[in-house]
Amino acid sequence: MNSRADMTSISALTVATITAFLAWKYPDRAVFREHRLGLIDLEGTPLLGNLPSMVQNIDRFYDYLTEHYERLNTLTFRTTRIFMPNMIHTTDPKNIEHILKNNFEGYIKGPSFDYMMHELLGKGIFNSDGDRWKMQRKTASRIFHVKNFRDQFTSVFVNEINLASREIFDKAAVSGEIIDFHDIMLRFTMDSFAELGFGVALNSLLKRAEFADSFDALQSHAFNRFVVPGIDAYETAKHYLTYWSKTKSIKQHLETVDVFAENLIKQRRQEEAAAKLAGVESEKQDLLSRFMRETYANGETLDDVDLRDTILNFIIAGRDTTAQALTWTFYQLMLYPEVQAKVYAEVEQFISKEVEADPARLYSVIQNMVYSHAVFFEVLRLYPSVPGNQKEAVKDDVWPDGTRILKGDYVSWQPYCQGRSTKIWGVDAKEFKPERWISEEDGSLVRASPFQWSAFNAGPRVCLGQNLAILEALVAILLMVKRYKFQQAPGHKVEILNLITLSMKDGLKITVEKREP
Numbered sequence: 266m267n268s269r270a271d272m273t274s275i276s277a278l279t280v281a282t283i284t285a286f287l288a289w290k291y292p293d294r295a296v297f298r299e300h301r302l303g304l305i306d307l308e309g310t311p312l313l314g315n316l317p318s319m320v321q322n323i324d325r326f327y328d329y330l331t332e333h334y335e336r337l338n339t340l341t342f343r344t345t346r347i348f349m350p351n352m353i354h355t356t357d358p359k360n361i362e363h364i365l366k367n368n369f370e371g372y373i374k375g376p377s378f379d380y381m382m383h384e385l386l387g388k389g390i391f392n393s394d395g396d397r398w399k400m401q402r403k404t405a406s407r408i409f410h411v412k413n414f415r416d417q418f419t420s421v422f423v424n425e426i427n428l429a430s431r432e433i434f435d436k437a438a439v440s441g442e443i444i445d446f447h448d449i450m451l452r453f454t455m456d457s458f459a460e461l462g463f464g465v466a467l468n469s470l471l472k473r474a475e476f477a478d479s480f481d482a483l484q485s486h487a488f489n490r491f492v493v494p495g496i497d498a499y500e501t502a503k504h505y506l507t508y509w510s511k512t513k514s515i516k517q518h519l520e521t522v523d524v525f526a527e528n529l530i531k532q533r534r535q536e537e538a539a540a541k542l543a544g545v546e547s548e549k550q551d552l553l554s555r556f557m558r559e560t561y562a563n564g565e566t567l568d569d570v571d572l573r574d575t576i577l578n579f580i581i582a583g584r585d586t587t588a589q590a591l592t593w594t595f596y597q598l599m600l601y602p603e604v605q606a607k608v609y610a611e612v613e614q615f616i617s618k619e620v621e622a623d624p625a626r627l628y629s630v631i632q633n634m635v636y637s638h639a640v641f642f643e644v645l646r647l648y649p650s651v652p653g654n655q656k657e658a659v660k661d662d663v664w665p666d667g668t669r670i671l672k673g674d675y676v677s678w679q680p681y682c683q684g685r686s687t688k689i690w691g692v693d694a695k696e697f698k699p700e701r702w703i704s705e706e707d708g709s710l711v712r713a714s715p716f717q718w719s720a721f722n723a724g725p726r727v728c729l730g731q732n733l734a735i736l737e738a739l740v741a742i743l744l745m746v747k748r749y750k751f752q753q754a755p756g757h758k759v760e761i762l763n764l765i766t767l768s769m770k771d772g773l774k775i776t777v778e779k780r781e782p
């Protein structure tokens with residue numbers, strides 16, 4: 266008995282001694298991470314590194330990183346977390362150009378990204394590399410051409426905004442009711458993309474889709490995985506412990522989004538089969554039909570799981586990003602009435618009743634509306650829909666600023682922190698100033714380098730929907746500003762919610778007033 270107690274004491278003493286030694290050797294970083302010459306480390310807790318402070322700051326993650334870039338007076342630094350790979354963070358446009366373009370082959374999304382996102386994104390375009398990514402990009406890019414933009418997409422956006430006007434904004438203007446603008450934008454972009462991408466009328470503007478809640482919950486879970494190790498064990502336990510509760514577990518949310526995608530695929534397969542039976546060639550040219558007809562290099566067509574992944578990847582691309590950007594835009598318009606007045610003046614100048622009723626003309630006219638573009642670009646500078654991103658180094662590398670990267674390191678860049686960096690945008694970086702996008706010389710629109718303004722990513726993986734998103738956002742902004750004045754609801758506080766996209770914690774509560782016709 267005594268000897269067993271002695272053994273226990275000796276073991277405890279040994280563990281304590283080793284821990285104390287390691288804590289002495291790694292006082293400010295994760296265990297077994299050595300300092301690297303020329304690379305600034307964000308000081309953290311002994312052995313655990315930056316994990317505790319990251320978890321503590323998860324709700325304000327990108328502000329937390331911004332503060333450290335400023336405090337350390339650098340554009341590049343490293344964080345370490347126990348059980349997680351090294352992460353080298355950078356906002357330096359030269360480094361970002363190197364990662365996303367000049368040494369594109371040197372960095373992949375990698376297994377860590379795949380682990381965090383696989384449930385939601387599977388092997389879709391966001392989550393894949395190499396040939397699989399190339400095939401998906403090539404197939405999808407076929408819908409993004411000017412003719413579609415002018416003849417089809419603009420009408421879809423106009424129709425959906427008309428629906429939102431009729432069913433939501435007009436009614437709220439009469440009743441004085443407080444409505445959640447953020448939620449309405451998510452429904453608007455969801456319905457618009459479902460129609461132009463998959464040829465279905467979801468009508469979630471009329472009734473919120475259950476699918477959308479599950480989609481949001483899965484995104485939130487995926488973001489937490491980026492920061493918190495072991496979150497899956499917690500979620501699995503929660504699933505079994507609260508199986509009968511009304512709140513869905515992550516597993517149940519996953520079932521909801523899967524069923525949504527399966528139904529879309531089933532319906533389309535039936536339509537295609539019916540067309541074949543009737544001896545007519547299916548004429549559908551939307552994303553879903555194009556992916557159904559596509560084959561891999563080995564000649565195999567995409568199976569239902571591949572198609573499910575395609576649907577979810579494009580919904581995340583087409584719905585959330587643009588909805589977040591629109592919501593942040595209207596938040597800024599409400600904070601800065603003088604900016605809202607200038608947008609309205611431009612609308613008055615360019616969008617007559619005839620233009621409003623003719624989508625092809627509206628499409629052309631929008632291309633010349635400099636101030637409204639400037640407002641949207643400025644919003645994406647300060648509130649980029651994808652606030653941060655990461656890749657894994659597949660071999661050793663040296664960045665243009667001299668930082669040494671080792672194979673297996675994770676590298677991360679943050680459009681959010683870039684936009685707020687005085688080193689990059691000057692002393693007024695944190696101010697909302699659409700004028701910075703307008704040339705003082707000739708009043709034309711100034712386009713910043715995509716490595717400095719990386720809201721749409723850059724290089725070979727630049728956002729495929731960039732022009733679509735800009736068109737969609739401008740149609741929505743211009744028609745809504747033409748028709749209404751928006752006010753933030755009294756007492757409502759806007760706070761960032763970090764999903765994979767930059768969301769709002771309690772939405773954007775507003776009241777609406779109709780402008781005189």
Ligand code: HEM
Pocket residue numbers: 390391402405579582583584586587590645649650651654719720721722725726727728729730731733734
């Ligand atoms: C304001 C709106 C939008 C913003 C800020 C935005 C931003 C981005 C960013 C940062 C990426 C890179 C993501 C990554 O590599 O992990 C991306 C990729 C992508 N975006 Fe967008 N996006 C927007 C709207 C859209 C829309 C409406 C579509 C419509 C289909 C779209 C389609 C895509 C696709 C397919 C990719 C993957 C490209 C690839 O990996 O080759 N995006 N977007």
